[in-house]
Amino acid sequence: MAAHNELGNLGEDIAAKRLVSEGYEILERQWRYKHKEIDIIARKGNILAIVEVKTRSSEQFGGVSDFITPNKTKFLVEAADAYARHINTNCEIRFDAIVIFVLGNEYKVEHIENVFFS
Secondary structure, three states: OOHHHHHHHHHHHHHHHHHHHOOOEEEEEEEEEOOEEEEEEEEEOOEEEEEEEEEEOOHHHOOHHHHOOHHHHHHHHHHHHHHHHHHOOOOEEEEEEEEEEEEOOEEEEEEEOOHHHO
16 A cells, blocks of 8 residues: 555544544545545534545645645535435534644644634
């Protein structure tokens, strides 16, 4: 497996653990819609969180706005709607981002709720 894939999988594992520690139930990981995927879909109460995970080996790669582009936003909204129909839910849908900086054997995690409006 390529190093960037390993880093991405590590980041998703860290993000899922963080969400569980915050009281979320992980419903899906790497949920595919058309030819793309949602990293994590989690639920907490009546909130269905669509979570984009970005893992970086340096803090020099930019902020959230650098990786949630207008095209990514459009895809996430479309995929979230498809997932809500798939499971037949009327939960409130929220779009979050979890950014993980892996620095050697340590990491820093930032969970940004409602990322489109932050």
